[in-house]
Amino acid sequence: MTLRPADIDFEQRLRADLPEDILRPMEPRYLHEPRGRWQGQSGLLACPRTVEDVAKLIRHADAAKVGVVPYGGGTGLVGGQVVPEGPAPLLLSLERMNQVRAVYPQENVITVEAGTILADVQAAAVEAERVFPLSLAAEGSATIGGNLATNAGGTGVLRYGNARELSLGLEAVLPDGQIWNGLTRLRKNNTGYDLRHLLIGSEGTLGVITAATLKLFARPKSQATAMLVVDSPQAALSLLSMARDHFGEMVSAFELIHRQGLVFLEEVLPDVRLPFVGLPEWCVLIELGLSGKGTAQDALETLFEVALEADLTSDGVIAQSDAQSQDLWRVREYIPEANRLIGSIASHDISVPLGALSDFIATADRRIAALGPFRINCFGHVGDGNLHYNIFPPAGESRDTYASMSTEIQGTVHQLADELGGAISAEHGIGRFKVADLERYGDPAKLAAMRAIKSALDPKGIMNPGAVLRD
Amino acid sequence: MTLRPADIDFEQRLRADLPEDILRPMEPRYLHEPRGRWQGQSGLLACPRTVEDVAKLIRHADAAKVGVVPYGGGTGLVGGQVVPEGPAPLLLSLERMNQVRAVYPQENVITVEAGTILADVQAAAVEAERVFPLSLAAEGSATIGGNLATNAGGTGVLRYGNARELSLGLEAVLPDGQIWNGLTRLRKNNTGYDLRHLLIGSEGTLGVITAATLKLFARPKSQATAMLVVDSPQAALSLLSMARDHFGEMVSAFELIHRQGLVFLEEVLPDVRLPFVGLPEWCVLIELGLSGKGTAQDALETLFEVALEADLTSDGVIAQSDAQSQDLWRVREYIPEANRLIGSIASHDISVPLGALSDFIATADRRIAALGPFRINCFGHVGDGNLHYNIFPPAGESRDTYASMSTEIQGTVHQLADELGGAISAEHGIGRFKVADLERYGDPAKLAAMRAIKSALDPKGIMNPGAVLRD
Numbered sequence: 001m002t003l004r005p006a007d008i009d010f011e012q013r014l015r016a017d018l019p020e021d022i023l024r025p026m027e028p029r030y031l032h033e034p035r036g037r038w039q040g041q042s043g044l045l046a047c048p049r050t051v052e053d054v055a056k057l058i059r060h061a062d063a064a065k066v067g068v069v070p071y072g073g074g075t076g077l078v079g080g081q082v083v084p085e086g087p088a089p090l091l092l093s094l095e096r097m098n099q100v101r102a103v104y105p106q107e108n109v110i111t112v113e114a115g116t117i118l119a120d121v122q123a124a125a126v127e128a129e130r131v132f133p134l135s136l137a138a139e140g141s142a143t144i145g146g147n148l149a150t151n152a153g154g155t156g157v158l159r160y161g162n163a164r165e166l167s168l169g170l171e172a173v174l175p176d177g178q179i180w181n182g183l184t185r186l187r188k189n190n191t192g193y194d195l196r197h198l199l200i201g202s203e204g205t206l207g208v209i210t211a212a213t214l215k216l217f218a219r220p221k222s223q224a225t226a227m228l229v230v231d232s233p234q235a236a237l238s239l240l241s242m243a244r245d246h247f248g249e250m251v252s253a254f255e256l257i258h259r260q261g262l263v264f265l266e267e268v269l270p271d272v273r274l275p276f277v278g279l280p281e282w283c284v285l286i287e288l289g290l291s292g293k294g295t296a297q298d299a300l301e302t303l304f305e306v307a308l309e310a311d312l313t314s315d316g317v318i319a320q321s322d323a324q325s326q327d328l329w330r331v332r333e334y335i336p337e338a339n340r341l342i343g344s345i346a347s348h349d350i351s352v353p354l355g356a357l358s359d360f361i362a363t364a365d366r367r368i369a370a371l372g373p374f375r376i377n378c379f380g381h382v383g384d385g386n387l388h389y390n391i392f393p394p395a396g397e398s399r400d401t402y403a404s405m406s407t408e409i410q411g412t413v414h415q416l417a418d419e420l421g422g423a424i425s426a427e428h429g430i431g432r433f434k435v436a437d438l439e440r441y442g443d444p445a446k447l448a449a450m451r452a453i454k455s456a457l458d459p460k461g462i463m464n465p466g467a468v469l470r471d
Numbered sequence: 472m473t474l475r476p477a478d479i480d481f482e483q484r485l486r487a488d489l490p491e492d493i494l495r496p497m498e499p500r501y502l503h504e505p506r507g508r509w510q511g512q513s514g515l516l517a518c519p520r521t522v523e524d525v526a527k528l529i530r531h532a533d534a535a536k537v538g539v540v541p542y543g544g545g546t547g548l549v550g551g552q553v554v555p556e557g558p559a560p561l562l563l564s565l566e567r568m569n570q571v572r573a574v575y576p577q578e579n580v581i582t583v584e585a586g587t588i589l590a591d592v593q594a595a596a597v598e599a600e601r602v603f604p605l606s607l608a609a610e611g612s613a614t615i616g617g618n619l620a621t622n623a624g625g626t627g628v629l630r631y632g633n634a635r636e637l638s639l640g641l642e643a644v645l646p647d648g649q650i651w652n653g654l655t656r657l658r659k660n661n662t663g664y665d666l667r668h669l670l671i672g673s674e675g676t677l678g679v680i681t682a683a684t685l686k687l688f689a690r691p692k693s694q695a696t697a698m699l700v701v702d703s704p705q706a707a708l709s710l711l712s713m714a715r716d717h718f719g720e721m722v723s724a725f726e727l728i729h730r731q732g733l734v735f736l737e738e739v740l741p742d743v744r745l746p747f748v749g750l751p752e753w754c755v756l757i758e759l760g761l762s763g764k765g766t767a768q769d770a771l772e773t774l775f776e777v778a779l780e781a782d783l784t785s786d787g788v789i790a791q792s793d794a795q796s797q798d799l800w801r802v803r804e805y806i807p808e809a810n811r812l813i814g815s816i817a818s819h820d821i822s823v824p825l826g827a828l829s830d831f832i833a834t835a836d837r838r839i840a841a842l843g844p845f846r847i848n849c850f851g852h853v854g855d856g857n858l859h860y861n862i863f864p865p866a867g868e869s870r871d872t873y874a875s876m877s878t879e880i881q882g883t884v885h886q887l888a889d890e891l892g893g894a895i896s897a898e899h900g901i902g903r904f905k906v907a908d909l910e911r912y913g914d915p916a917k918l919a920a921m922r923a924i925k926s927a928l929d930p931k932g933i934m935n936p937g938a939v940l941r942d
Contacts, residue, residue, distance in 0.1 A: 106712065107825040151661050162659065164668075165636065178916035185824040187855040188633065188897040190622050190672055192909055192939060193921045197635075197668030201661055218715055241577065244689055248762025249720050291719025353656040354578040384658040426659040438663055445649035449928060450664045456927030457920060468663060 003067045003465055005087035006044040010064050014046070018056055022046055030091055033082050034075060034340075035347070037433065040082030043069075043089040047096050051171060051179055051210045057092060058208065058462075059177030066090050067465040070204035072146025073117065075138035077349070078431025080150065080203045080467045089465070094145050097210060100124045108216040109168060109185045114145025114209050121214070130216035133160040133252075137336050145209045151201035153427030155332070158383040159252040159289075160217065162427070164200045171211040172199055175458035185213050198453070203429050204464040206457050220252070220289025224296035225325040227257075228304065228316035229280040233382065234358040236284050239312045240383050243286065243303055253287035255332050256382035260375055260392075264338035265331065272334045273327050275317040283316075284382070285332050335379055339390055343399040345374070346409040347390045350417040351426035354385045360420055364389060367412050371405065386426040389413055414441065430468045438468070474538045474936055476558035477515040481535050485517065489527055493517050501562055504553050505546060505811075506818070508904065511553030514540075514560040518567050522642055522650055522681040528563060529679065529933075530648030537561050538936040541675035543617025544588065546609035548820070549902025551621065551674045551938045560936070565616050568681060571595045579687040580639060580656045585616025585680050592685070601687035604631040604723075608807045616680045622672035624898030626803070629854040630723040630760075631688065633898070635671045642682040643670055646929035656684050669924070674900050675935040677928050691723070691760025695767035696796040698728075699775065699787035700751040704853065705829040707755050710783045711854050714757065714774055721767075724758035726803050727853035731846055731863075735809040736802065743805045744798050746788040754787075755853070756803050806850055810861055814870040816845070817880040818861045821888040822897035825856045831891055835860060838883050842876065857897035860884055885912065901939045909939070 004010075014023060024045050031040035048054045061068045067089035074081050083089050094115035101111040105128040112121055118139040125132035134147060136154030146152070148170070152163045160166060169184035182196060199207055230236045236256050243251045262279045265272045276283070286303075288296040300318050307313040319325035339347070352360045361378060368374055368391060375392040391409050393399050414424045418441045430438050439447065454461075454469055461471065475481075485494060495516050502511035519525045532539045538560035545552050554560045565586035572582040576599040583592055589610040596603035605618060607625030617623075619641070623634045631637065640655035653667060670678055701707045707727050714722045733750045736743045747754070757774075759767040771789050778784040790796035810818070823831045832849060839845055839862060846863040862880050864870050885895045889912045901909050910918065925932075925940055932942065 104824070104826060106708075109824070151665075153659055153661075157659065161636075164665075165632075174916055174920060176919075178919065180916040180920070181914055182917060184892065184894070185826075186822045186892075186894055186897070187825075188624055188628065188822045188852070188857045189894040190624075190896045190898055190900045191894050191905075192672075192901060192913060192917065193677070193924060194622075194635075194668050194672050195917050195920055197665050198924075201663075201665050206664075218719060220719070237577075244762075246762070248689060248691070250762070291715075291717070291721070351657045351659045353575070353580070354658075355575055355656075381659070386659045421656065423655070423657055423660040423662050425661045426657070427661055429661045430663060434662075442663060443652055445645055445651040446653060446663065446666050448647075448649065449645060449651070449666055452927040453664060453669075453924055456923040 003087045003462065004065045006066045006090045010066055011044055013064070014057065014060055017060065018053060022048055022053055030071060030074065030093065031082060033079050035077060038079050038082050038084040040084060041088055043091050045091045045093065047093050049096050051173065054092065054173045054208055054210050055177050055179050057090065058173050058175065061090050061462050062175065062177055062460060065460050066462065068092055068462050069464055070094065070149065070208045072115070072143035072149065073138065073141040075142045076146065076150060076431060077428045078433040080429060080431035080464065083466060086465065092208060094143060094210070101211065103128045104185065105130060107185055109213055110216055111183060111211065111213045112144055113211045114143060116144050118142045118144055118147055125216050128216065129219060131219050132214060132216055134163055134166055137333055144212060148200050148209050148212055149202070149204050150429040153381065153386065155253045155255060155381065157381060158254055159249055164197060166215050167196060167200060167212055168215060169213040170196050170199060170209055172207045172209045174207045175463045183211060183213050201429070203431060203467050205454060205468050206463060218291065220291055222290045222296040224288050224300045224319060225328050226286050226300045226304065226316055226318040227275050227283055227328050228286065228307065228313040229283050230313055232282060232358065233361050235312050236282065236382050237354060237357065239284060239307055242307060242310065242312060246303060247288060247299060250288055250290055251286065252289040253285065254383040255285040256379055257283050257285065257332060257335070258378045260377040261335040261338065261379050264342050264377060265334060268338050268341040269334050272330055274331060275328060280315070285328060339377060342392055344390045344392050345399050345402045346406045347388065348410065348413045349388055349426050349428040350413065350422055350424060351384065351386045352417055352420045352422035356420040356422065357382065357385055360416060360422070364413055364416050367416065368409065371409060371412065372402065432467055435468065435470055474558045474933065475536045477537045477561045481537055482515055484535070485528065485531055488531065489524060493519055493524055501542060501545065501564065502553060504550050506548060509550050509553050509555040511555060512559055514562050516562050516564065518564050520567050522644065525563065525644045525679055525681050526648050526650050528561065529644050529646065532561050532933050533646065533648055533931060536931050537933065539563055539933050540935055541565065541620065541679045543614035543620065544609065544612040546613040547617065547621060547902060548899045549904040551900060551902035551935065554937060557936065563679060565614060565681065572682065574599045575656065576601060578656055580684055581687055582654060582682065582684045583615055584682045585614060587615050589613045589615055589618055596687050599687065600690060602690050603685060603687055605634055605637055608804055615683060619671050619680050619683055620673065620675050621900040624852065624857065626724045626726060626852065628852060629725055630720055635668060637686050638667060638671060638683055639686060640684040641667050641670060641680055643678045643680045645678045646934045654682060654684050672900065674902060674938050676925060676939050677934060689762065691762055693761045693767040695759050695771045695790060696799050697757045697771045697775065697787055697789040698746050698754055698799050699757065699778065699784040700754050701784055703753060703829065704832050706783050707753065707853050708825060708828065710755060710778055713778060713781065713783060717774060718759060718770060721759055721761055722757065723760045724756065725854040726756040727850055728754050728756065728803060728806070729849045731848040732806040732809065732850050735813050735848060736805060739812040740805050740809050743801050745802060746799060751786070756799060810848060813863055815861045815863050816870050816873045817877045818859065819881065819884045820859055820897050820899040821884065821893055821895060822855065822857045823888055823891045823893035827891040827893065828853065828856055831887060831893070835884055835887050838887065839880065842880060842883065843873070903938055906939065906941055
């Protein structure tokens with residue numbers, strides 16, 4: 001099952017069968033990935049306009065045994081979008097398939113093409129007086145197709161679920177070039193195996209998602225944001241529990257932030273306004289969106305008082321305006337960028353059962369300290385049990401000094417997540433970066449089933465070769 | 472790939488390798504299904520105690536090429552649990568694997584074995600001061616394993632989702648006898664293909680679910696029920712829209728009932744108290760569960776007033792006590808039993824996009840009327856676009872008189888659902904009853920992918936042979 005390169009011969013066959021401008025000159029931006037771990041090798045770049053174009057491209061690739069890399073916004077953090085070695089692939093960018101095909105406000109449904117930028121999907125929802133609640137740092141360039149292929153998470157998962165839960169139907173091209181027209185707007189559909197959920201999260205290894213029908217939601221009548229100081233991650237979880245006792249599903253975001261993240265912001269992004277003078281060890285960002293009576297701001301003030309009384313918080317800021325609310329969100333949203341500027345030795349995207357979360361942080365801190373005097377920026381979606389636990393060199397030192405330790409550090413963190421019943425990837429996926437970890441920590445029966453499914457649907461192994469599973 | 476019967480030879484091999492009491496004498500109850508369409512042929516009955524027992528049984532079946540039918544509560548409505556023809560199968564009843572393995576109230580998670588009765592899962596949740604919101608008429612005998620295998624729906628889907636959405640992890644035995652230990656309690660887990668969602672809804676054709684981790688939810692602080700008269704299904708949808716504008720996700724049930732259902736109750740179940748003297752053409756059952764301030768009863772009273780003013784309802788009953796609330800629910804819950812006692816010619820479980828729901832009912836009514844003077848009982852989960860559109864003989868006549876028309880009637884209803892972008896099975900699944908319909912209305916690319924997956928995971932075709940897909 002050795003693949004062949006996307007050579008001149010292959011290119012000529014594509015040119016003969018497709019509209020002239022579908023093939024484009026390769027550009028360097030397609031060959032980078034945000035963490036700079038790999039440089040993708042150059043190949044052929046195709047920018048199809050229609051699902052039929054995609055089907056033709058895949059059929060040619062299947063016939064010629066050429067690898068195909070579906071490309072969204074290029075913002076993935078695990079290298080799913082670059083092929084650093086092996087025969088040169090066909091890079092299939094969905095960027096021209098970026099239309100909102102239809103909005104059904106009464107049904108709370110939107111149909112969009114895979115290349116639509118996430119922020120544009122959000123904007124189309126707002127125009128229909130609705131919300132599309134998938135929200136993540138890269139939303140200005142990530143595409144909905146990539147979000148679905150990787151089952152993206154973000155800050156809205158607590159209330160609304162991952163990309164997976166926000167989808168109703170898909171249109172996709174399968175590895176043999178057949179078009180699956182599964183663009184249903186149905187809320188319930190028990191007609192056979194759930195191909196939608198199989199493609200979502202398969203990172204382009206089982207087909208190319210070309211369009212999707214997505215769920216929209218009513219806009220909360222009243223929304224408010226606060227940042228509250230907590231003693232510990234455990235106190236954060238207790239505070240979340242209290243917030244949910246009061247407001248149920250209306251708690252729409254609950255993000256944990258460690259002081260290290262605030263220190264990084266001060267250091268490299270001083271324009272980001274911090275709401276505290278003395279930086280707290282831990283704090284949480286809470287967002288509340290109310291549908292019923294009352295204002296969310298009053299509700300957060302009540303929560304703050306009750307939490308203060310229960311010793312779950314000691315200080316806090318409740319935004320008094322939209323501008324203040326945006327300021328608080330900016331603190332959370334710029335932490336990944338600050339991390340990038342500081343330069344991590346190893347970054348992680350783990351999840352553990354909620355009951356093990358405190359234990360994870362305490363134990364990981366201890367084990368990492370035993371390896372060296374590292375700085376740890378631990379932050380993330382604490383209500384989902386999902387932490388970004390990232391390791392940085394000591395202040396004033398370069399990551400390069402410690403580059404050789406990154407594998408050991410990562411092994412330590414992933415090992416602990418596994419010990420505690422957790423996952424080595426909560427929301428970023430496997431890509432090429434975590435293939436070995438998946439083999440190591442994955443359940444053998446599940447891995448065998450995955451391989452059988454991959455072989456059955458993509459017997460030549462053309463779809464995103466080397467991602468998720470290797471030969 | 473012809474299967475072999477579960478004969479004496481096979482039985483002896485099982486007896487030699489398994490604890491003595493795993494095999495039990497077959498009983499007639501395992502060979503019936505609730506709608507009386509098929510009589511299952513007798514085979515070997517195994518009642519394993521552990522996942523290891525199940526794995527052994529499957530490995531023997533695999534080696535001997537004997538078909539295996541996983542059996543839950545036997546309440547499925549599409550014949551997924553009975554094999555009417557072909558070689559005698561091994562009937563694998565999970566009834567002894569009925570333990571709640573663990574409850575994690577802080578995490579809102581419960582781990583249960585597949586043979587646990589749904590009502591027992593609900594009760595275990597209540598004991599932990601939580602809710603497990605899957606709720607359906609057969610909950611007193613249906614098992615959670617069967618619910619997951621068929622992706623069961625019911626009245627809680629509107630707020631909480633199908634069985635699929637309520638699961639976090641699975642333990643299962645795959646067709647080759649390997650145990651997949653996927654009993655994670657994680658809210659986020661992007662480590663490879665989603666085997667969980669593939670098994671859920673595959674109706675036992677890709678493996679046997681032996682245990683599951685499930686989501687629990689906070690109990691609403693205040694709950695209330697009302698039955699409101701509406702002019703039409705369209706008015707029902709507008710009323711739902713209004714209710715959601717006011718209360719967002721807190722609308723926890725919204726069921727449409729046609730007068731025919733109330734007439735049937737009067738006729739065959741006169742003990743069920745009806746809340747109206749003159750029976751309305753259409754009414755809806757609404758349940759509201761509030762987490763925030765205020766009582767749900769007050770909220771429903773407000774909704775009633777606003778809806779009255781907007782001409783969306785003309786009359787209604789708001790339960791003033793738990794007993795009254797139960798009375799209202801009983802009306803809805805006994806309609807399927809009344810249908811059974813009257814005896815339908817054809818029953819349907821279709822879904823359509825919400826925007827097509829009114830059109831579906833009007834057109835279906837017209838097309839069915841053109842076939843004969845039938846009584847139509849249309850009811851169901853209108854907010855999910857899921858209707859049970861069931862056809863009965865004229866008053867005083869027997870279903871047998873019209874039995875020969877059932878195929879034509881079903882074809883008419885399924886054809887219309889398909890025309891309107893709907894599904895021929897919303898929540899009951901395919902089983903053996905809708906295999907031909909799936910072939911007819913299913914997307915060819917999806918069907919091909921399903922067959923490839925089935926062959927890859929179950930090359931000998933031993934798992935629930937003839938269900939969902941036929942050779």
